[in-house]
Amino acid sequence: MIRKKASVLYAPGFNCEEETMEIIRLAGGNPRLVFIDYILSGRQKITDCDLFSIPGGFSYGDHIDPGAIVALRLKEKFQELIEAGIVIGGNCNGNQVLVQLGIFGEKIAMDENDSGRFCSHPYIQHRVQPSNCVWTNGMEGEIITYPQAHRFGKYVGDLSGVQTVMTYEGFSPNGGKVAAICSDNGRIFATMGHPERNLGNSLCVKLYENALKAA
Amino acid sequence: MxxxxxxxxxxxxxxxxxxxxxxxxxxxxxxxxxxxxxxxxxxxxxxxxxxxxxxxxxxxxxxxxxxxxxxxxxxxxxxxxxxxxxxxxxxxxxxxxxxxxxxxxxxxxxxxxxxxxxxxxxxxxxxxxxxxKIETLLPRGKRLEMQFFNLLAMDDSQLLKLSKDRDLSLSLADMKMLANFQAEQRLSVVSDTFLEYYGCRWSDHCKHRKWAALGIYKYLYDATMLINNPNMVSAFKDNAGGWRFYGGKVVAFKKETHNSPSQKEPFGGQLTKLGGVIRDLFGFGLGAKPIGNTELTVVGEFDHKKFPFLEGNVLEPQTIAQETIRAIAGYGNPMGIPMLLSRMLSHPNFGGKVFALGGTIGITTLKRALKGKSLPGDIAILAGGRTGNDGIHGATISSGEMTEKVDTGDSCHVQIGNPYTEQLFMRAIAALYRAGCLRAINDFGAAGIVSAFGEMGEDCGLLINLAKVPLKCAGLSNWQIFISESQERMAFAIKPEKVKTALAIFRRFSIEATPIGIFTNTQRFQVIYDQESEDFERGMSLSGEVCLDELFSNSDRCPAIKLEVVDIPKTGIKTAHHPDVDTDDVEELAAKIVAHFDVCNQAAATMQYDSTVQSIHYQGPLYGRNYNVASSLSVQRPVYNKQWGLTHSESFSPWQFEADPVQAAINAMVHAIVTQLVAGVKLRDICLADNFYTPHLDPHAWGYLKKQVYAIADLSVKLGTPFITGKDSSSGSATFDNAKHVINVLCSVVISAMGKIPDVRRLVLHLWQEPGNVLMMVGPRAKTLNGSILASVQGVNGNFLEGLSVEEAAEWLPRISKLARSGMVKSAVPINEGGAILRLFEGVEASGFGIDMDVDPNLLFTANLGGALVEVNYSEADTLKRKFRDLQPIVIGRIKENQEMVINGKPIDFHLLQNGWNTTFERKVYNK
Incomplete structure (x- = not known):
């Protein structure tokens, strides 16, 4: 069986690329690292994959706004990905990049947690909501447990036009209710959490299996 | 605008x-x-x-x-x-x-x-x-010309003044030896770079001269060699200690203090504490991947009760605590290294100088775990952050006492940490290794190029051109470029034929890398400043300004120092007597213990540290139903798809060290090991780290230090658990008001233990399993309150500690190990400073179950001497008593369904305890 190709983005400051590649492997994909500078210089092609994943971390030190600099640099290239209909996922800092890119419209943003503090918690529960998201296909109603670790993780703004894919069940690390969102066509998925940090959880792996299947 | x-x-x-x-x-x-x-x-x-x-x-x-x-x-x-x-x-x-x-x-x-x-x-x-009025955002600096000194023309007072004026921390004997070098080489003068070079090489930070003078480094090292544990890969020779793991992997660990900078500028000091120890793992062997951090900080008393003159003269402990948390989160999280254990303690004797200890564990392969050796012709490449006027005199300042003098103005000895830059090395070093570029790596610790490249070149020879070093400041003097340290820079010896490949890899990971020198066969450390010189070639001659041209072997001629070891004073025995605790008193005393700062709920800090990144966590720094109880033992599965477990524990109780520094050192070691044993780790699979903090102005400090080292070294030999890494900070005294006031830290040592287990599922952790099960206390019990949290709460302490002797501990620990692996134990936790009552409270909080106790309440409050609280099936309690009689097991009570605590039929207000435990930290640190 040919394993589908998954590109995991590397920009300075990302720090979850290894576990992201591992969960893609567990889900049956064939991951490789792609470098932001190589994409911009044309040495690596952004669309040369079936799945494009943006991992967590602190890209460019989060020195302006989390995810902002990757979004600034990749804005044009990213359009190629979207036009090619490639399945995309962003976790944590990856989620912030996708929001900064305006994938979910210009009316939402990621704000600081209500506590004003970074919150790391391994056992956050996420309830899958009905949506057309290809990542959670067939998982509606399930509760998936995976870690959260962020300081700017609360979706704010006008969320009425955005599909909610997961909500927090019980404790919310940032005070918000929404835990994951997706694009209108269901192919671009973003969560502030880290399903890739719960490799032993079959539901977390299933998210990626679904994504690869849809790719 | x-x-x-x-x-x-x-x-x-x-x-x-x-x-x-x-x-x-x-x-x-x-x-x-x-x-x-x-x-x-x-x-x-x-x-x-x-x-x-x-x-x-x-x-x-x-x-x-x-x-x-x-x-x-x-x-x-x-x-x-x-x-x-x-x-x-x-x-x-x-x-x-x-x-x-x-x-x-x-x-x-x-x-x-x-x-x-x-x-x-x-x-x-x-x-x-x-x-x-701001004219520029660029760091300004005037490049000062090299200065020269004729040491031979100076008298003793002038030599000492020169050392003091330049913050060299060199003694008169040292300065005279340098004058001797000048004479031997028939030099008319020596350069400032020469002076700074020896200031660094002979600093206590680099040379550990105090430990050498006391003969204790050798004692500890010999003990480790004598044990000859087959798991040991390297000890005391590399940046970290290496321990054989499974599947051809090696785990390495290192802990290091950053006390003076963290007192002076806590955010920067703590930031670089963590950055520095992470960097040590990058430089272990041919590179290890950091997989876990630990954090321990001891601040002074929040209300300055014992030392009121500190108010207004030092940063408030609250500020230090807040800045510490901000820094540890600010560095550890971007680095992408999970937090394993974290704790903050408070004790008056750390009010003048905090105890700031950070640790990192890394993983590599057996092949990469061996220290590389540079060869003549290899190119010296400097990679990472640019060199600035921060991080200067880190080595020599750490060798001096903390006074108002330690303020170097614009060129601060506190470095400006930048995890964003250091993090780039996480993947780059592995890529360099895979591409076959690496001959050797070193970290850019205290003393900058002097130690980073110097240590790599001392077996062959080295030529460095300072003009090639990329700078972030407009003008730095040669000596400043030479000694500036950073955790965001690394030193590499790259095979000459692989330089192009290596530079391409650095570029791929957005790391600035520059060839700045060449390894030679001269046995000399040669340093020039020559802007005209192009490439580095074998046999090239010195050109431009010659800043240093010294035989490496000269740095071994460091004069021995003499330390006066004063006998430990024999004073009358002082005991913090145990009050006769009645069942009616338990609630009040328990409420005081659990609300003590050292043992209270510190999740407000711990949850700010990412503990799950890398997806290798099994038990992190917190556990329990509400994820708020501090773990004694962290557990990781560092290799994907394998159940191989890596365990870590750490022990330090200031109140015990206040009472009796030597016995406290043994107790700390016993506690760190028992924490591993009760979980099921075998003795032979445990290795240790020692981190000493000694007050150099305390006349008895060296006496205590010697005895502490002898005790832990002897115990390590008897147990077969070697110390494989350690660090000493021998500048734990702070002076104020022109030395009118002196505050000495306690004669302290933190003992850390790292262990391994082939299958994490075999571990027995502290989470009560089932109502109806019996909780039993095993191990000898103290008779006094000396060194306990209750004594601290009551403002009393004794001047001796009960505890196991080295011989007793050596007999006791294998027994508790046997119990832990008997299959009877369902959950287990060591008991230490807070006594059994603290562990019982934590058990209830973590599990959501309750406890019905039927026990003499006096047994719940003293510190336990290497004992544990274990959970067994009701039906097996008698068997345990019979089979492990020598462990002195006592039934405390039974786990019950409802979350409540009852002792001898009397309910304890659990919410009262919870309230105190939950609020202390937020109140003291965040005013909430």
């Missing part, structure tokens, strides 16, 4: 002010200002908005409030803002070229009053006119 401070020529500073569109409730407006130094006019608002504003949250502010008091702070002139490079990249994406950038933050009104601005690294502006 375009305030555009005028610059020379066409270069200007443009201030881009960003504010929130909607301010948080009760929060006055705060403005983030991007100060951009660039040529030409201010870019359009549209472009600036795109770069610096999220359209939902932010807006460009045309005019900040006027005629109101404000405070605006940013890094001072000598410091490069760590955000500068990112801002440059962001601006470049929109076609804007920036020369320099700094972020400042402006607060108004009451909010400004609560902002901590540390003059060591920051500057506070309160008027617009002051801001307009």
């Amino acid at each position: 375009s305030t555009g401070t005028k610059q020379s020529g066409n270069v200007r500073i443009h201030r881009v002010v960003v504010g929130l569109k909607k301010h948080r409730k009760n929060n006055p407006p705060v403005y983030k200002i991007y100060n951009l130094e660039m040529e030409g006019p201010r870019p359009s608002d549209r472009l600036l908005q795109e770069i610096f504003c999220d359209p939902v949250k932010h807006q460009l502010v045309k005019q900040m409030p006027q005629q109101r008091q404000f405070l605006e702070h940013m890094y001072h002139g000598g410091v490069v803002d760590p955000a500068q490079e990112s801002i440059k990249i962001a601006c470049q994406a929109k076609g804007i070229k920036i020369i320099a950038a700094k972020i400042s933050t402006r607060y108004y009104g009451k909010a400004a009053a609560n902002i901590f601005v540390n003059p060591q690294v920051e500057v506070a502006y309160r008027t617009e006119s002051d801001i307009k």
